[in-house]
Amino acid sequence: MATGMPVRRRYLVIQLRRLRHAAKMTQDEVWKALGWGRAKIQRLEAGEFQRVKAGDIMALCQLYSAPEAVAEELVQIARDSRTDKPWxxxxxxxxxxxxxxxxxxxxxxxxxxxxxxxxxxxxxxxxxxxxxxxxxxxxxxxxxxxxxxxxxxxxxxxxxxxxxxxxxxxxxxxxxxxxxxxxxxxxxxxxxxxxxxxxxxxxxxxxxxxxxxxxxxxxxxxxxxxxxxxxxxxxxxxxxxxxxxxxxxxxxxxxxxxxxxxxxxxxxxxxxxxxxxxxx
The missing domain is CATH 3.30.870 (Endonuclease; Chain A)
Structure with a gap:
């Protein structure tokens, strides 16, 4: 995980990994289901990204059948992470x-x-x-x-x-x-x-x-x-x-x-x- 990465994005990554495991899906199954490249989901779960799109998080939450409250929280984190600068x-x-x-x-x-x-x-x-x-x-x-x-x-x-x-x-x-x-x-x-x-x-x-x-x-x-x-x-x-x-x-x-x-x-x-x- 990149040092100094905004914390809520780190938390987002932790939660996405847990949701995927709960859905009993592999990374390969995820990127194929969403039409992504393999590297995209790998970078996302490793925290190796500079910007994260709310649409991508929404797609993952839908794929994992995440509870509505959890999905809303993670999507909002993705939106906030593109504008907020932590202290x-x-x-x-x-x-x-x-x-x-x-x-x-x-x-x-x-x-x-x-x-x-x-x-x-x-x-x-x-x-x-x-x-x-x-x-x-x-x-x-x-x-x-x-x-x-x-x-x-x-x-x-x-x-x-x-x-x-x-x-x-x-x-x-x-x-x-x-x-x-x-x-x-x-x-x-x-x-x-x-x-x-x-x-x-x-x-x-x-x-x-x-x-x-x-x-x-x-x-x-x-x-x-x-x-x-x-x-x-x-x-x-x-x-x-x-x-x-x-x-x-x-x-x-x-x-x-x-x-x-x-x-x-x-x-x-x-x-x-x-x-x-x-x-x-």
């Missing part, structure tokens, strides 16, 4: 556009993190401290990264209808002195403040929990629409744009892992008490 494009040199875009469209986010506070919950001083030691990071790039991360927070949690955000944070991330005691105190106070929002739940996974379902591997489940497995994707972070798991089996597995990790963590109330105890 993160101005930061495409410093942000993994595909993930940030998906995150911006998600209606529910479930994140397990280990070594660091989740990006959506980081304070400006905390972000500055993280960026300071970055290898090959010029001052201009650092400032742009900071600006982009703050804008990302605003677009996801500050919008009029923000996503539901469930975070399980390993105690190690809270204990790690990023930027020193003053920065961490401000960061913990910010976590407490964010936890009071009706759409945000923060749980701390204490050292005392021992081994747990997540097994030390951070991941994020992004859900769209009504949040079922067909409208979700799992993101595994890496140095580049990361990896995306889209099969319903993987999505269900990671949701189960997240649920069990939540069960091993302190409750929301206990987590708030724990955070409060760290700052007196």
């Amino acid at each position: 993160w494009l101005q930061y495409q040199d410093v942000l993994p556009g595909a993930f940030v875009g998906l995150e911006a469209e998600a209606t529910m986010i479930q994140e397990f993190n280990i070594g660091l506070v989740p990006g959506l919950l980081q304070t400006e001083p905390y972000i500055r401290a993280l960026l300071a030691p970055s290898i090959g990071n010029t001052e201009e790039q650092a400032n742009l990264r900071l600006e982009s991360r703050l804008e990302r927070q605003n677009k996801v949690l500050g919008r009029s209808e923000p996503a539901l955000f469930f975070a399980v944070i390993d105690e190690a991330a809270i204990r790690r002195q990023v930027g020193g005691p003053d920065v961490m105190r401000g960061q913990i106070e910010h976590l407490l403040e964010m936890s009071r929002r009706p759409n945000v739940e923060i749980q701390i996974l204490p050292f005392s929990a021992g081994a747990h379902a997540a097994g030390g591997l951070p991941f994020t489940v992004l859900s769209f629409s009504d949040g079922n497995s067909a409208d979700s994707v799992v993101f595994l972070e890496s140095r580049g744009d990361g990896f995306y798991l889209e099969s319903q089996e993987e999505i269900h597995r990671h949701r189960l892992i997240f649920s069990r990790t939540q069960g091993s963590a302190l409750s929301v109330g206990e987590s708030a008490d724990f955070l409060g105890s760290l700052i007196g």
Whole structure:
């Protein structure tokens, strides 16, 4: 999938692949039925296109007997993608556009993190401290990264209808002195403040929990629409744009892992008490 591709088009591609599989059709059967060339459906499902036509999406939805509501949504995405420019494009040199875009469209986010506070919950001083030691990071790039991360927070949690955000944070991330005691105190106070929002739940996974379902591997489940497995994707972070798991089996597995990790963590109330105890 092309890096920086507008997120709703990426979501469109995911949905089209799932609709084709549900219709039990191969790519060859599709292009022959529609009178297309083989390369067209291959490029479409790989996300290797610059422009997508609403008529093509409508034809695919009709062929797959997609529910009317689903077809309308995907056709509208195709129309919008030809005119709308997502906010993160101005930061495409410093942000993994595909993930940030998906995150911006998600209606529910479930994140397990280990070594660091989740990006959506980081304070400006905390972000500055993280960026300071970055290898090959010029001052201009650092400032742009900071600006982009703050804008990302605003677009996801500050919008009029923000996503539901469930975070399980390993105690190690809270204990790690990023930027020193003053920065961490401000960061913990910010976590407490964010936890009071009706759409945000923060749980701390204490050292005392021992081994747990997540097994030390951070991941994020992004859900769209009504949040079922067909409208979700799992993101595994890496140095580049990361990896995306889209099969319903993987999505269900990671949701189960997240649920069990939540069960091993302190409750929301206990987590708030724990955070409060760290700052007196």
